[in-house]
Amino acid sequence: MSSIERVCIVGAGAIGSLFIGHLGTLVETTVLTRRESHANDLNEHGLRVSGKSTLHARVTASTSPGDLGEVDLIILATKATAVEASISALEGHFPGAAILLVQNGLGCEEVVHRYGNWPIISGVTFMSGVRHSDIHVEYELDTSTWMGPWAEHGADYDFVEQVEALINRSGLKAEAYRDLLPHQWSKLIFNSAVNTISAITDLPHIKSFARQDELSDLGHLVFDMMAEGKAIAEARGVTLADNPWEMNVKAVSHGSTGDDEYGHITSMLDDVRNKRLTEVDWITGSIVREAQRAGIPAPYHETMYRLIKAHETSWDRKH
Amino acid sequence: MSSIERVCIVGAGAIGSLFIGHLGTLVETTVLTRRESHANDLNEHGLRVSGKSTLHARVTASTSPGDLGEVDLIILATKATAVEASISALEGHFPGAAILLVQNGLGCEEVVHRYGNWPIISGVTFMSGVRHSDIHVEYELDTSTWMGPWAEHGADYDFVEQVEALINRSGLKAEAYRDLLPHQWSKLIFNSAVNTISAITDLPHIKSFARQDELSDLGHLVFDMMAEGKAIAEARGVTLADNPWEMNVKAVSHGSTGDDEYGHITSMLDDVRNKRLTEVDWITGSIVREAQRAGIPAPYHETMYRLIKAHETSWDRKH
Numbered sequence: 186m187s188s189i190e191r192v193c194i195v196g197a198g199a200i201g202s203l204f205i206g207h208l209g210t211l212v213e214t215t216v217l218t219r220r221e222s223h224a225n226d227l228n229e230h231g232l233r234v235s236g237k238s239t240l241h242a243r244v245t246a247s248t249s250p251g252d253l254g255e256v257d258l259i260i261l262a263t264k265a266t267a268v269e270a271s272i273s274a275l276e277g278h279f280p281g282a283a284i285l286l287v288q289n290g291l292g293c294e295e296v297v298h299r300y301g302n303w304p305i306i307s308g309v310t311f312m313s314g315v316r317h318s319d320i321h322v323e324y325e326l327d328t329s330t331w332m333g334p335w336a337e338h339g340a341d342y343d344f345v346e347q348v349e350a351l352i353n354r355s356g357l358k359a360e361a362y363r364d365l366l367p368h369q370w371s372k373l374i375f376n377s378a379v380n381t382i383s384a385i386t387d388l389p390h391i392k393s394f395a396r397q398d399e400l401s402d403l404g405h406l407v408f409d410m411m412a413e414g415k416a417i418a419e420a421r422g423v424t425l426a427d428n429p430w431e432m433n434v435k436a437v438s439h440g441s442t443g444d445d446e447y448g449h450i451t452s453m454l455d456d457v458r459n460k461r462l463t464e465v466d467w468i469t470g471s472i473v474r475e476a477q478r479a480g481i482p483a484p485y486h487e488t489m490y491r492l493i494k495a496h497e498t499s500w501d502r503k504h
Numbered sequence: 505m506s507s508i509e510r511v512c513i514v515g516a517g518a519i520g521s522l523f524i525g526h527l528g529t530l531v532e533t534t535v536l537t538r539r540e541s542h543a544n545d546l547n548e549h550g551l552r553v554s555g556k557s558t559l560h561a562r563v564t565a566s567t568s569p570g571d572l573g574e575v576d577l578i579i580l581a582t583k584a585t586a587v588e589a590s591i592s593a594l595e596g597h598f599p600g601a602a603i604l605l606v607q608n609g610l611g612c613e614e615v616v617h618r619y620g621n622w623p624i625i626s627g628v629t630f631m632s633g634v635r636h637s638d639i640h641v642e643y644e645l646d647t648s649t650w651m652g653p654w655a656e657h658g659a660d661y662d663f664v665e666q667v668e669a670l671i672n673r674s675g676l677k678a679e680a681y682r683d684l685l686p687h688q689w690s691k692l693i694f695n696s697a698v699n700t701i702s703a704i705t706d707l708p709h710i711k712s713f714a715r716q717d718e719l720s721d722l723g724h725l726v727f728d729m730m731a732e733g734k735a736i737a738e739a740r741g742v743t744l745a746d747n748p749w750e751m752n753v754k755a756v757s758h759g760s761t762g763d764d765e766y767g768h769i770t771s772m773l774d775d776v777r778n779k780r781l782t783e784v785d786w787i788t789g790s791i792v793r794e795a796q797r798a799g800i801p802a803p804y805h806e807t808m809y810r811l812i813k814a815h816e817t818s819w820d821r822k823h
Contacts, residue, residue: 385704386811387818400792401785401813409803466720473719484728484803492705492811494720499706 189351191256195271199314201262202322206234207355209242215253216246224248226319236323238356250278259284265467268293276300283340289376290467294335304340307365308332309372329358333365367426374414375429377469378407380453381489389448395434410485417472420479460500465493508670510575514590518633520581521641525553526674528561534572535565543567545638555642557675569597578603584786587612595619602659608695609786613654623659626684627651628691648677652684686745693733694748696788697726699772700808708767714753729804739798779819784812
């Protein structure tokens with residue numbers, strides 16, 4: 186029997202909305218939003234899911250955690266850049282809950298742990314959605330969310346398995362691992378290369394990311410950067426569960442091949458096109474810091490990290 | 505006595521126009537242009553120079569080299585990307601002339617040599633101008649043009665010194681070297697780092713290119729890339745005449761410091777902002793190829809080369 190009867194989802198972007206719409210049909214689901222109007226709309230209309238699922242969930246939403254009662258599980262679904270602001274608002278609330286983190290990159294666990302004693306479940310999500318409005322999300326990629334107890338202050342593995350089961354029953358996909366690091370690092374290294382290169386070249390994730398024919402081909406850079414990431418993981422004692430280069434080749438291997446070739450708009454490319462600060466400090470920056478700790482060189486990661494950080498500063502300049 | 509009485513300048517962009525306006529007041533000067541209207545305007549109005557010089561030169565211009573008579577010196581002043589198209593039009597013309605090249609990067613000599621037996625003077629120019637119209641250029645940076653005989657099929661050094669003297673008499677600045685390579689490589693390595701990083705971050709050449717305080721600071725990347733370039737030069741037997749990092753620090757050390765800080769818009773940044781193909785194959789690409797010949801790694805140059813090439817392909821895509 187599951188002991189998870191009440192869930193609070195913090196952040197109602199695309200990923201948060203997917204959790205709300207699915208879990209909201211199964212357990213008592215509350216939502217902490219940033220905007221008052223967003224909470225009002227969710228309270229009045231609930232949240233509708235289209236695409237891979239067809240659902241309509243009734244939820245209780247507020248901008249204040251004090252309005253939401255006790256919960257068994259918090260799902261923190263904001264972007265990495267917003268974690269500190271979100272979690273500081275939760276300080277002192279939900280003392281009996283565990284918390285699942287699904288941010289890109291590394292390092293959000295430490296931030297969360299500074300604001301409360303919640304047992305932490307690290308997570309990596311591969312699902313994607315398109316947020317059509319505050320009360321409607323389309324479930325696009327129905328891939329899994331991986332999770333496991335954080336090594337420093339994790340939830341019991343039994344509880345992690347309950348979360349896994351709950352998510353799977355809701356119509357989303359989850360996989361629990363006793364040691365998430367080999368999986369987390371595989372996605373991290375994939376994300377670090379694909380996101381930064383996509384964002385800085387203004388290219389979606391297309392076939393050229395796997396092309397290695399000419400000296401100037403981009404696939405060489407993706408390959409070399411991922412090989413560097415793998416070496417850094419190994420130096421930190423982590424053996425990757427999946428091969429990031431194969432993930433890259435597989436991701437771009439379908440679709441057309443011309444100039445109009447479809448390619449996934451990576452989240453960092455979307456951020457850069459909209460001049461929003463990226464998650465590069467948590468993704469590529471975290472790998473650079475891990476390389477420093479291991480005392481090994483990281484020229485590719487350092488380069489991409491510094492280019493994205495510098496590019497972010499260009500938005501404040503007038504041409 | 506100088507034997508240089510007739511000069512033909514090929515390409516009338518900013519650099520070409522500076523040569524036309526200055527040499528046109530001293531020797532018989534002809535101009536080969538790409539556009540008919542440009543040639544007509546030059547024939548009718550001559551070329552006016554403002555800024556560091558105040559001059560008005562009468563010239564003979566045409567889009568066809570057959571119209572321009574014999575000359576003693578050709579100055580090829582197009583961008584590196586246009587060298588092949590320009591020089592192929594000169595094939596069979598000006599058999600008695602030597603040719604001075606002032607393109608960025610390496611490798612234009614080989615291209616020119618394929619189209620004619622002209623003795624070649626390699627050049628590197630640091631001057632800059634603003635082209636206000638087809639018949640008016642402003643002389644902005646009055647820095648020097650360095651030149652020396654190309655090792656494979658060079659002009660006599662005596663003749664190079666005559667070109668140097670002529671340019672200096674005209675009001676521009678020139679310095680002749682028996683071995684230009686140590687100077688050419690210093691500028692090449694400086695250009696390769698500053699141009700590509702500027703173009704890909706959308707930042708002009710500002711103080712952050714020399715900042716090395718935080719882990720994410722751009723100065724680290726500029727420094728590491730220049731150190732790599734120096735190692736490649738040494739592996740190819742070239743000891744740099746100038747320190748590119750010091751050139752970088754010096755170039756950004758004046759001016760204001762805020763967000764509105766003035767910074768030089770590098771030529772590659774200007775190209776990228778206007779979605780024109782860059783000279784990266786001749787600049788960073790040539791360093792990557794030299795590293796391959798020397799059998800040494802070039803992660804920074806390879807990365808920046810591939811990013812710029814990939815970014816150029818993004819312009820053909822619709823968002």
